[in-house]
Amino acid sequence: MHNVAGSAVSSMETGRRGWWHSTSSIVIIYLLVAVGLYLQSVFTGRYNNFIIFRSSWRHLTAGLPLYDLYNGEYFDYFLYHPSFPVLFSPFAIFPQQMGLLLWLLFSTGIFLYALSKIPLSGNARTALFWFLLLELGNALQSSQTNPAMTAFMLLTVVHLDKGNPGRAAFFTCLTFFIKGYGAVIGLVFLFYPKKWHYIQYCLLFGIAGTLLPLLFVSPETLTGYYISWVELLTSSTIKEDGSLLGFLHTIWRVDDTIFLLAALAGLAAIFTTGLIRRYAITPWLTAAYLLIWIVIFNQSTESPTYIMAVTGVGMGLLLLPYNKWTTILLCTTFVVTCLCPTDFVPKAINVIAVNYRVKALPCFAVLLYLQWRTGMMIKQHVEAHVT
Numbered sequence: 001m002h003n004v005a006g007s008a009v010s011s012m013e014t015g016r017r018g019w020w021h022s023t024s025s026i027v028i029i030y031l032l033v034a035v036g037l038y039l040q041s042v043f044t045g046r047y048n049n050f051i052i053f054r055s056s057w058r059h060l061t062a063g064l065p066l067y068d069l070y071n072g073e074y075f076d077y078f079l080y081h082p083s084f085p086v087l088f089s090p091f092a093i094f095p096q097q098m099g100l101l102l103w104l105l106f107s108t109g110i111f112l113y114a115l116s117k118i119p120l121s122g123n124a125r126t127a128l129f130w131f132l133l134l135e136l137g138n139a140l141q142s143s144q145t146n147p148a149m150t151a152f153m154l155l156t157v158v159h160l161d162k163g164n165p166g167r168a169a170f171f172t173c174l175t176f177f178i179k180g181y182g183a184v185i186g187l188v189f190l191f192y193p194k195k196w197h198y199i200q201y202c203l204l205f206g207i208a209g210t211l212l213p214l215l216f217v218s219p220e221t222l223t224g225y226y227i228s229w230v231e232l233l234t235s236s237t238i239k240e241d242g243s244l245l246g247f248l249h250t251i252w253r254v255d256d257t258i259f260l261l262a263a264l265a266g267l268a269a270i271f272t273t274g275l276i277r278r279y280a281i282t283p284w285l286t287a288a289y290l291l292i293w294i295v296i297f298n299q300s301t302e303s304p305t306y307i308m309a310v311t312g313v314g315m316g317l318l319l320l321p322y323n324k325w326t327t328i329l330l331c332t333t334f335v336v337t338c339l340c341p342t343d344f345v346p347k348a349i350n351v352i353a354v355n356y357r358v359k360a361l362p363c364f365a366v367l368l369y370l371q372w373r374t375g376m377m378i379k380q381h382v383e384a385h386v387t
Contacts, residue, residue, distance in 0.1 A: 021122075026129045027112060033133065034108040037140045038101050050100050050143040052078050056085040057092035061216050067228040077232060080145075082225040083177045083212045104140055107147040111136060114151035115311075117158045119284065124318040131314045131330060132307070135338045139307040145178050150291070150308045152178075153185040157287045165194045169201030177209045180233075181294050188290070191274060191283040242303055244296040244360040251356075263297040266371060273374045281319050285370060288316030292367045296360045303341060303354075309363045310337055316370050329369060333362040 019025045041047040051074045059066055059078075066078055066085070085092070091099045091106070115128060139146045152171045159168035168189070175182030189198045213222050245259055270289050274282045291312030295301050313333050317326050337360075339345060340353035353359070 020130065021126050023116075026126070030108050030112055030129075030133065030136070031105065033137050034104045034140055035101075037137060038104050040141070041100065041143065042097055047100055047143045048074050048076065050103060051096070052076065053080075053084075053088045053103075053143075053145075054092045054096065054099060056080070057089050060085040060213060063217055063221055065228065066225050067232050079232065081177045081180065082222060082229055083209050086212050086215070087174075087177060100143065103143065107140060107145075107151075108136070110151040111147040114154040114158070118154065118315055118319075119161075119281070120315075120318055128314045128318055131334060132311060134334070134342075135307050135310040138338065138342065139304040142304040144304040146304050146307045149175055149178055149182050150311050153182055153291065153308070154287070154311075156185050157188050157283060160189055160192045160198070161283065163192075163194065165189070165192075165198035166201045169198055170205055172202060173205035173209050176206070177212075181298060184294055185287060185290055187271070188283050188287050190271065191278055191286065242301040242305065242357050242359065243299050244364050245299060246301070247357040247360050260297070263293070266367070267293060270371060270374060273377075277377065279377065282374075284319055285316055285374060288312040288319065289367065289370050291315070292363050292370075296363050296367065301360075303359065306337060306359050306363070309360075313337075313363055313366045316366060320373055325369065329362065329366050333366065336362045 041050075055070065055073050056066055056078050058064075059070075060082075066082060069077060091103045093099075094102060112129075115132070116125070118125065118128070120128060136147060152175045156168050156171040156175070159165075159171065169186075172183055172186040175185065186198075186202065189195055192198075211222075213225065217225075245256065248259070267289075270286060274286050289312065292309045293312075295305050295309035295312075298305070310333060314330065317330055320326070336353070336358055340349055341359060343350065345353075
């Protein structure tokens with residue numbers, strides 16, 4: 001009787017709080033968005049990225065070049081690690097449209113799962129789910145890897161937090177074998193014990209992942225893949241420049257070297273302050289910082305990549321004690337980064353947002369805010385001990 005009454009009270013409380021607080025409602029809406037975008041992609045035929053990923057598996061198993069243009073099959077280059085086609089094979093073996101549906105559902109599901117593991121209060125986690133829904137939709141629309149990448153980066157921190165360096169290293173390496181720069185999340189290991197264990201596991205998974213295509217191609221072919229991959233990544237072909245530097249280039253001439261040195265200085269500062277005084281949320285704040293940093297300072301950034309940065313924005317702001325800046329920065333990011341580049345706003349605003357690459361601006365503001373807040377935490381700690 002007590003359990004029944006407790007369940008009834010819980011249900012009444014959920015009802016009073018509204019359906020938007022219900023985890024099941026959030027999951028259903030996320031999945032409906034994924035299915036809706038799948039249908040849109042099928043009806044419009046706009047899922048070029050998925051075709052690239054799927055074709056890479058066939059090219060690999062046939063021993064064909066991975067990094068050539070195949071204009072008869074898709075547009076654009078395949079830019080991913082030579083091991084990526086093997087990792088993507090579970091989705092490539094299905095008929096094309098079925099594989100696309102499974103890919104979008106997987107991307108949505110793993111993203112939601114990773115968000116649920118962030119150490120936030122119930123209300124803050126609910127706010128994060130709703131805050132990220134539109135930007136996730138923007139990312140899913142391109143059938144890109146970015147939602148899954150974001151999830152794997154978060155799961156790296158989740159398992160470091162649980163004291164499981166093996167699983168953390170697995171997810172770190174997984175991000176590298178999709179998009180190499182995602183492995184920067186592994187720097188968070190500096191805040192945790194078992195550092196050497198983590199490094200050993202990274203070496204183990206790194207070597208295994210590097211050699212994974214040998215199950216299907218010869219060593220000579222794999223060596224050629226790696227050479228072609230590096231040549232493509234270091235060329236000017238892939239510079240989408242949706243980064244902060246891309247925005248600055250639309251306004252005035254900026255010295256790229258000085259800009260990148262400033263970015264590295266900011267990264268060094270956030271780690272220095274975190275290592276001087278480690279709080280429970282320090283690794284997570286640093287992870288939020290890294291999610292933003294690798295997007296806005298990356299010249300290969302394109303619009304769908306911003307699901308990483310916006311996740312960092314929401315996570316970082318909601319981990320910190322609430323103040324007026326939390327609302328201001330969340331709202332500004334949602335409007336400028338998530339909403340303005342879409343068709344939900346007047347075309348004139350959309351054109352300005354896209355042409356001037358304004359998605360980076362609110363994210364940069366949050367990056368500076370996180371830098372300032374972590375510095376203030378150190379200052380308050382020092383003052384408390386001095387007095």
